[in-house]
Amino acid sequence: MGEVIHVTKARVVKEPGRGMKTAYLDAFPNDAIPYGIHGGISKFYKAEPEVERPATLDHLVAAVAG
Numbered sequence: 001m002g003e004v005i006h007v008t009k010a011r012v013v014k015e016p017g018r019g020m021k022t023a024y025l026d027a028f029p030n031d032a033i034p035y036g037i038h039g040g041i042s043k044f045y046k047a048e049p050e051v052e053r054p055a056t057l058d059h060l061v062a063a064v065a066g
Helices: 039-045 056-065
Strands: 010-014 021-025 028-035
Touching: 028 056
Parallel strands: none
Antiparallel strands: 010 021, 021 028
């Protein structure tokens, strides 16, 4: 087994509204990461968000692509 080089500590807080949540990373305590729904995702769930936000899926795709 290799040496552990990094451990990410995160918490996610669910907010009112469908799919709305905010993530916080211990390494960046002053930078909240908002998540929600938009575009095709909101159409799939038949939900109109008050505010469109990137979905967790958007961040996963960006992480893999980057």
